[in-house]
Amino acid sequence: MKDIKGIKRILIRATNWIGDSIMSLPALVETKRNFPEAHISVLLRPWVKPIFESHPCVDEIIVYDKKRDKSRNLLELARIIRMLRNRQFDMAILFQNAFEAAxxxxxxxxxxxxxxxxxxRRFLLSHPVKRRTHQHHVENYLDILRGIGIRTxxxxxxxxxxxxxxxxxxxILKECGIETDEPLIGLAPGAMYGPAKRWPARYFATIGDWAVTRWGAKVIIMGSRKEMDICAHVRALMKEDAINLCGKTDLGVSMGIIKRCNMLVSNDSGLMHIAAALGVATIxxxxxxxxAATGPRGAHFRIIRHDIPCSPCFRRECPYDLQCLYSVTPDQVWxxxxxxxxxxxxxxxQGWHNK
Structure with a gap:
């Protein structure tokens, strides 16, 4: 397309979710491959910054620190718009699907x-792309580039x-008594979306205990500050020792800890996508x-799901006693x-030493 020639400055608006940010990374790579001379800036919310700040395709990070207070939020919005105007970007690629991004x-x-x-937001886009249902989110982000004729x-x-x-x-792991040559299994029992994505805490506790007794592994429990209750519950249910790091590390350090793991067992969550993208064995x-829409992509993963009539329902909470999750037994996961x-x-x- 003629109107995409001579692109020198590209703005990418990252998504606000950790998992979606990771699923957008192939599209980021394709952007750089097709515009190798362009300067690429990523506009993002603070909590997803570690996903992009070390990526070789990113030249600049711009943090959009949206405030809860409406008046302060308008000031931040005005600041961002004024700054972006001054940068004179040639193209914006919006991975964030909200009206505000456009x-x-x-x-x-x-x-x-x-x-x-x-x-x-169609009227705000110069090149709107129809969202196709029943495909992986990675493909949705790539479709944005395909909409201007780019082959990905x-x-x-x-x-x-x-x-x-x-x-x-x-x-941190050394302070927790974990040696570099010890097998390390991570458990991620949370999911920000809601309870309908969370395998039962007692099941996580069971496989954590088995990892200790059958493999001689160390077990760490991970999650965000908003998932501290569920992680504490898993730890309380375990009979063997485990280290609960939930809410105690920021995302960048959590990524480093996951990279050290031999395996991560997780619900459909941001930590699941992190593990898969780091090449860590992921359950x-x-x-x-x-x-099919939000599963992990990578070299080493297994997806466990029971095909029951009401799943996937995409509900945050389940009116049917979570049969899709309770029917997945610890024995099956093990x-x-x-x-x-x-x-x-x-x-x-072991993570850092062989990757």
């Missing part, structure tokens, strides 16, 4: 504005971590959501863990 790009006088036709080839997210986050993670348990261990233990080793 409005910011429009008011910032960015000539080419690419994004999915969602949230009533990258489909697996790859995550990069700052050295200081690796060092901090190593120090992903699905309930109300659809792995079997997949053993299979994954046998497949990957000689390949992956």
């Amino acid at each position: 409005l910011i790009a429009f008011l910032s006088d960015i000539r080419i504005r690419l994004g999915l036709d969602t949230d009533g 080839r990258e489909t697996e997210p790859v995550l990069y971590i700052k050295d200081r986050h690796i060092s901090e993670a190593e120090m 992903a348990i699905f309930g109300s959501t659809d792995p 079997k997949d863990m053993e299979d994954m261990w046998n497949e990957t233990s000689s390949i992956l080793g």
Whole structure:
């Protein structure tokens, strides 16, 4: 297309969710591949910054620190728009599907504005792309580029971590008594979306105990501050020792800790996508959501899901006693863990040292 020639400055609006940010990474790579000379800036919310700040395709991070107070939020919005106008971007690629993302790009006088036709924002986009249902979110983000004639080839997210986050993670685990040659299993029992994505806490506790008694592994429990209750519940239910780091590390350090793990057992969550993108063996348990849309992508993962009539329902809470999750037993998960261990233990080793 003629109007995309001579692109020198590109603004990417990152999504606000950790998992979606990771699923957008192949589209970021394709942007750089097709515009190798362009300067790429990423506009993002503070909590997803570690996903992009070390990526080789990113030249600049711009933090959009939206406030809860409406008057302060308007001031921040005005600041961002004024700054973007001064930068004179040639193109905006909106991975964030909200109306506001398109409005910011429009008011910032960015000539080419690419994004999915969602949230009533079609008139704000120069190149709106119809969102196709029943496909993976990675493909949705790539479709934005395909809408201007770009042929894409990258489909697996790859995550990069700052050295200081690796060092901090190593120090924390050392303080917790975890040696570099000990097998380490991570449990991620939370899911910000809601209870309908969370495998029962007692089931997580069971496989945590088995990892200790059967493999001689150390177990860490991970999650955000909003997931502290569920993580504390898993720890309380465990009979064996485990280290609960939920809410005690920021995202960058959590990424470093996950990279050290031999395996992560997780619900459909941001931490699941982090593990898969880092090449860590990942056991992903699905309930109300659809792995065909949000499943992990990478070299080493297993998806566990029971195909019952009402799943996927995409509800945050379940009116039917969470049969899609309760029917997934610890024995079934353990079997997949053993299979994954046998497949990957000689390949992956211990995190930092063999990746």
